[in-house]
Amino acid sequence: ARLARLAPLAAVVALAGCRGPQSTFDPAGTEAASVIDLFWVMTVGATLIWLFVMGISIYATRVQPGAHSERTGNRFIFWGGVVFPVVVLTALLVFGLRLMPGFRAPADGPRIAVSGERFWWRIHYDTPDTPGVAKALSMEGTPSANEVWLPVGRRSEILLGSPDVIHSFWVPNIAGKTDTIPGRINRLVLEPTRLGTYNGICAEFCGTAHAQMGFRVRVVSQADYDARVALEASDAAVLDHPGRASFEQAGCGACHAVRGTGSNGLVGPDLTHLASRQTLGAGILPVTPDNIARFVALTEHEKPGVQMPAYSMLPPAELETIAAWLGALR
Numbered sequence: 001a002r003l004a005r006l007a008p009l010a011a012v013v014a015l016a017g018c019r020g021p022q023s024t025f026d027p028a029g030t031e032a033a034s035v036i037d038l039f040w041v042m043t044v045g046a047t048l049i050w051l052f053v054m055g056i057s058i059y060a061t062r063v064q065p066g067a068h069s070e071r072t073g074n075r076f077i078f079w080g081g082v083v084f085p086v087v088v089l090t091a092l093l094v095f096g097l098r099l100m101p102g103f104r105a106p107a108d109g110p111r112i113a114v115s116g117e118r119f120w121w122r123i124h125y126d127t128p129d130t131p132g133v134a135k136a137l138s139m140e141g142t143p144s145a146n147e148v149w150l151p152v153g154r155r156s157e158i159l160l161g162s163p164d165v166i167h168s169f170w171v172p173n174i175a176g177k178t179d180t181i182p183g184r185i186n187r188l189v190l191e192p193t194r195l196g197t198y199n200g201i202c203a204e205f206c207g208t209a210h211a212q213m214g215f216r217v218r219v220v221s222q223a224d225y226d227a228r229v230a231l232e233a234s235d236a237a238v239l240d241h242p243g244r245a246s247f248e249q250a251g252c253g254a255c256h257a258v259r260g261t262g263s264n265g266l267v268g269p270d271l272t273h274l275a276s277r278q279t280l281g282a283g284i285l286p287v288t289p290d291n292i293a294r295f296v297a298l299t300e301h302e303k304p305g306v307q308m309p310a311y312s313m314l315p316p317a318e319l320e321t322i323a324a325w326l327g328a329l330r
């Protein structure tokens with residue numbers, strides 16, 4: 001009786017993870033909706049079959065020897081061992097194959113290049129199509145990082161690549177997973193159907209900070225999307241700030257770009273509009289000047305295995321002014 005009383009509580013705990021911004025159980029995109037349909041068909045179907053087989057097994061252990069003729073036994077084997085699996089597996093195959101053309105339907109929205117880096121996501125909006133595709137991932141289009149904006153109701157084409165190791169691009173609520181593989185371009189079409197902010201993650205072990213390689217997907221109206229891309233394409237807004245000189249003196253521009261200044265490094269994430277993103281360090285911290293200072297000084301602590309060296313040698317005042325500047329780059 002006590003167990004029975006605990007059951008609803010256990011169910012609540014188990015299902016609590018089913019909604020939210022990073023759940024395949026809460027689809028906000030066409031592909032994710034197909035995937036969850038397939039999941040339920042398979043789960044419910046497999047459960048029914050399991051119960052049926054268990055029932056027969058229990059019956060078999062109880063029936064008296066000689067209760068059935070050999071002919072009945074053979075019939076059981078034919079219908080249960082041959083016909084039943086063929087019918088069930090064929091039906092499942094047909095159901096699965098019918099979902100696939102939906103995944104392959106052509107895109108009608110923007111084309112966005114996403115490159116899996118160690119350990120963050122390089123993004124280019126309005127990236128050119130073939131034959132520039134291979135080049136697209138080596139930086140054509142409007143650069144950004146770690147946050148992919150998408151117009152709702154459009155089929156956006158995501159080109160996926162990587163310069164060194166394999167990652168996997170996954171937005172559980174919308175679609176995925178598709179690997180980013182060095183030397184080739186994979187295509188993924190994302191068709192978000194609901195406005196909102198969703199979490200994406202790297203779904204292929206890629207190194208020490210694999211678990212901290214997240215991103216955000218912001219699903220917005222077409223007008224908001226256009227405004228966002230225009231913002232991404234513009235130069236940095238706050239140029240007259242003491243933090244800018246400190247940033248340049250510390251050599252940050254060798255790896256990071258802040259467009260509109262002399263800093264045009266391509267190794268690390270583009271910081272031109274850093275403060276307009278929700279997260280810092282690829283999904284791990286909210287963007288605040290405090291967190292920026294912390295990340296710069298304690299990089300290895302915040303994100304083990306990250307390529308960026310920690311700048312703990314910077315005097316605190318300098319660190320603070322750099323963080324204040326970056327934190328103002330909306």
Ligand code: CUA
Nearest residue numbers: 167202206210
């Ligand atoms: Cu990138 Cu795991």
